[in-house]
Amino acid sequence: MAENSCKICLRKSHGTHFEVRSCRACAAFFRRYANSEFINVKCCRRPGNNEKCLCRPCRLRKCLKFGMTTKKFQYGRDQLIPTSPSSYLGRPEFLMFCDPRPSNLITFIDVHKLISEASRLLNSGCESPLIAETQLEKLSLGVNFLKLDSENLKFFRKFGRVEFIDVVEYYFISVIKWIMRFDKFRLLERDVQMKLLNSIWHVFMKFHTCSSTATFRRVYKNSKPYKKFFRNEYASMYIKSQRVLEDEVIESLGKLNPTDVELCFTFSQTCFQYAGNRFQKDILKIMDHFQQVLSEDLHFYYTEKMRNSRYAKRLAELLKVNNTMQKSIWKSRPLLDLNRVFNVVKVGFSHPQMFEDSAFCTGFEN
Secondary structure, three states, X not given: OOOOEOOOOOOEOOOEEOOEXXXXXXXXXXXXXXXXXXXXXXXXXXXXXXXXXXXXXHHHHHHHHOOOOHHHOOOOOOOOOOOOHHHHHOOOXXXXXXXXXXXXXXXXXXXXXXXXXXXXXXXXXXXXXXXXXXXXXXXXXXXXXXXXXXXXXXXXXXXXXXXXXXXXXXXXXXXXXXXXXXXXXXXXOHHHHHHHHHHHHHHHHHHXXXXXXXXXXXXXXXXXXXXXXXXXXXXXXXXXXXXXXXXXXXXXXXXXXXXXXXXHHHHHHHHHHHHHHHHOHHHHHHHXXXXXXXXXXXXXXXXXXXXXXXXXXXXXXXXXHHHHHHHHHHHOHHHHHHHHHOXXXXXXXXXXXXXXXXXXXXXXXX
């Protein structure tokens, strides 16, 4: 054994600790376990070769054998006194003080009444008879929900509980009124209808944010680029976790300046593709069928209504918007997970599945 080796583990020593030449690791081990019960525990790893074994009982016995004693503790020599709770517990403070339990909530949102209102609207059916040649054209009659009324804008400096509830109600009810124009949707079982509504309302909101902002920028050329609009009354609400790739979507919509039918098709594809990817299985099959129906209707729109059989480039641009929006949703998930883990949005919901992948996702439930 070399003179500068630790007498306990035979590795390089770092000086004399407790009057025994040893490394810092063995010194720290002795300080931690000197008064433990390991001294009375038998070696369970190498019962026939205890001299080389460094299990806790054997290591402690070797420390005592070479003369280490608790009476020779040298405080301040190699022991670092914790300067903060994080150094004492061995983990960052932001993890230590994170308590994502519902008892820590500031606000709890009960959406039972909203769900009841949704059931009433589904029972009532479409607000008025619709006359159109295709399903896509019927849906496009409700495209006003996706447009910005630039004449009636209202700016808010704060976004509190009242504004939050109003936004959720507005988009959830709007998406019901819009999708009730789709005959295929009305044929679904009620539980499937509710499942879809719970999953696509915030996609509706996200798409409307981008569509409205693109319209606003066309109308007001000198508008600030960070302005985003959720509906006629709401502007400038900034939620970082939902802004991934949104600028690309806004720019694409601004250049395309889509017609009502094209805008409705792109939005529908985004919603149905998202719902299919989220739920898979039977829902995925239903959503694929919905998308196929609308694709055929778009072909009819281009060839019969617009008299344009060479629309491949235009269609590619629309699908690019959809693909970018899908990426925006899925790439937002890591940030939303951080919001949930660190309890950034201190809000709980009676129906948390309704807010999954939304900007308000927290994971709390009643």
